[in-house]
Amino acid sequence: MKNTKYLVVLLLMQLFSVDVWGQGFGKDKLINDNWFFHLGDINYAGAEFFDHSDWKTLDLPHDWSVEQIASPDNASRTGFLPGGIGWYRKELDVPADRKGQKAYIYFEGVYNNSEVFINRKWIEKRPNGYISFMYDLSPYINWGGRNVLAVRVDHSQSADSRWYTGSGIYRDVYLVYANPVHINLWGVSYEAEVKGKNATLAIRTELNNTTDKPATLTVKQEVFDKEHRKVGSSSKNISLQGNRVETLEQSCQITSPVLWDLETPYLYTIKTLVTQNGKVIDESETHAGIRTLAFDPDKGFSLNGQNRKIKGVCIHHDGGCLGAAVTKEVWRRRLSVLKEIGCNAIRLSHNPQAPYLYDLCDELGLLVKDEAFDEWEYPKKKWITGWNNGIPGFQGSAGYFREWAERDLADMIRHDRNHPSIIMWSIGNEVDYPNDPYSHPILN
Numbered sequence: 001m002k003n004t005k006y007l008v009v010l011l012l013m014q015l016f017s018v019d020v021w022g023q024g025f026g027k028d029k030l031i032n033d034n035w036f037f038h039l040g041d042i043n044y045a046g047a048e049f050f051d052h053s054d055w056k057t058l059d060l061p062h063d064w065s066v067e068q069i070a071s072p073d074n075a076s077r078t079g080f081l082p083g084g085i086g087w088y089r090k091e092l093d094v095p096a097d098r099k100g101q102k103a104y105i106y107f108e109g110v111y112n113n114s115e116v117f118i119n120r121k122w123i124e125k126r127p128n129g130y131i132s133f134m135y136d137l138s139p140y141i142n143w144g145g146r147n148v149l150a151v152r153v154d155h156s157q158s159a160d161s162r163w164y165t166g167s168g169i170y171r172d173v174y175l176v177y178a179n180p181v182h183i184n185l186w187g188v189s190y191e192a193e194v195k196g197k198n199a200t201l202a203i204r205t206e207l208n209n210t211t212d213k214p215a216t217l218t219v220k221q222e223v224f225d226k227e228h229r230k231v232g233s234s235s236k237n238i239s240l241q242g243n244r245v246e247t248l249e250q251s252c253q254i255t256s257p258v259l260w261d262l263e264t265p266y267l268y269t270i271k272t273l274v275t276q277n278g279k280v281i282d283e284s285e286t287h288a289g290i291r292t293l294a295f296d297p298d299k300g301f302s303l304n305g306q307n308r309k310i311k312g313v314c315i316h317h318d319g320g321c322l323g324a325a326v327t328k329e330v331w332r333r334r335l336s337v338l339k340e341i342g343c344n345a346i347r348l349s350h351n352p353q354a355p356y357l358y359d360l361c362d363e364l365g366l367l368v369k370d371e372a373f374d375e376w377e378y379p380k381k382k383w384i385t386g387w388n389n390g391i392p393g394f395q396g397s398a399g400y401f402r403e404w405a406e407r408d409l410a411d412m413i414r415h416d417r418n419h420p421s422i423i424m425w426s427i428g429n430e431v432d433y434p435n436d437p438y439s440h441p442i443l444n
Contacts, residue, residue: 022355022415023106023134024186024284026178031090032060035169039064041085046117046150052089060173062088063166065155066323075159076387083158083167088151092175096144102178102210103141105149106134108171108355111324113154119147127400128408129155129165130317130351132415134176134185157395159382162374163316163349166324171354179281181215181274184208184245186414188272192290194257199290201232201252205272212242217281219248220273223288226266231255259304260289260420262344265365267420289362289420301423303367310367312345313338317353328356335360350374350428352412361421368421372409373428376401 022028036055044050070080094103105116112129115122121140126133141147155167187206192199203221216239223232232252240246258266267287274282294302301308315334319326331354335346345367348357351374361368374380379398383389409427416422 022108022132022172023104023174023176024188024286025183025282026102026104026176028106028174028176031092031173031175034090035060035062036089037062037064037168038087039084040087041152042087045087045089046115046120046122046152048120048146048148050089050148050150055087055089061170061325062168063170063323063325065158065165065167066321066325072386075385076383077162077164078158078160079164080386081158081164083155083160085156086153086168088153088169090149092147092149094141094143094145094147094175098177099143100180101138102180102182103137104134104176104178105137106132106174106176107169108132108173110151110153110169110171111155111165111167112160114169115152115154117150117152127404128397130353131408131411132171132352132355133411159384159393160395160397162380162382164318164324166318168325170324180210181217181240181276182208182210182282183272183274183284188270188284188286189414189418190270190288192254194259194290194292197256199254199257201254201270201288201290203234203250203252203270203272205248205250205274206245207238207240207248207274208245209240209242214242215240215276218275219250220275221250221252222271222273223252223254224269224271225258226268231257231268254290257290260291260362260365261304262308262365262367265289265363265420267362286418287359287362288418291420293423308344310345311343312347312367312369313343314347314349316349317351317357326354328354328360331357332360332364335364335366339364339366345369345423347371352416355415358416358419358421362419366421367423368419369424369426370412370416370422371426371428372412373397373401373405376405376428 035058036052037058038055064086065081068082074080074082113127115125116135118137118140123135153168184206190201190203192201205219209215218237220235222230225231232254234250234252236250238248260266267289270286270288272284273280291304301310318324319330347369348371350371375398377398379394379396381392384393
């Protein structure tokens, strides 16, 4: 008998926002161009002076699976396309005058089991292929000299899903420079309390001091409407100890705010400025939508006090025959057409999706049910070869769930928490097959 556990987390915050630049601090540089790629595993491909001159040159985002030939010998649910192992390498230009700053690498998504190297140094791994993540490259950078970034992607378990996943660095990549004291990754968040015709924004800013010395900082918040008129502000000081991350709380009063709604998805802009000794050392801009939510067992869902019927569809992260590396404009057209025919909500099946997709839902006025995982400790059966052929296998994310689930979930919420379109989060579903002869035991 199948036992399905389904857990939904409802978020009843009145305000969400989205960072204009995804990591929410520093100055980023898109580095999608001129990567070297090799399909297949190679020893020492993470080394600094490895010869990659005969590798394929390409621009990101990139999905190598969709470029291959479909075969009935491959798993049916992932489009009969192969996975495998791939290597990416890129030479980074890091100016000498950046020395003294922090240098981070920020990936919006790599499918999957990625390992990152810089100048032959192994940095870290990230098994989850849908999570955005960032690493500090600063200790290993040759400032003003030669720097080689390498990424190994292991999708050798290609039958690891119930839908097409793609393979490779299929979302954008950024090099981020920042002052040693800066806003933390995805560090600006806030709520709003709407009373009558006014709203109070409770803004939280996480500040990261990566130095050994304390820092006295001033954090200024300014709120602007669509016409770029300032409608609220707050300034506050904080003394931040060395090697610490601390949160500063501030509030801004907004008079007669325009609420974010399905028909009028109004977005404000919050500009966060961090100064030290009178000099701006970091800044971040965040789009913000103010609205109220309520879920009632008798009356259902209401937005801004008005009962609304949720009329939605489920979408996966891929673009059909385009593969997993899909441009923003493809999704803009898709979502616009869905809204034109009466859809007002999107369920993201079954994992965090590209950051721009949330931005589009904020902009277009679509509700979002965000999901974290498709499976937990019990893996779901997948056909390894073809469809309904042979004995199914249990490839998938369950193999690393216990080690990584809490971190993945925390990063998903921190990254996505500020969007006005999101009305609920789902942890996902877990399927147990206790009487199934092909059942997989609980992972220890």
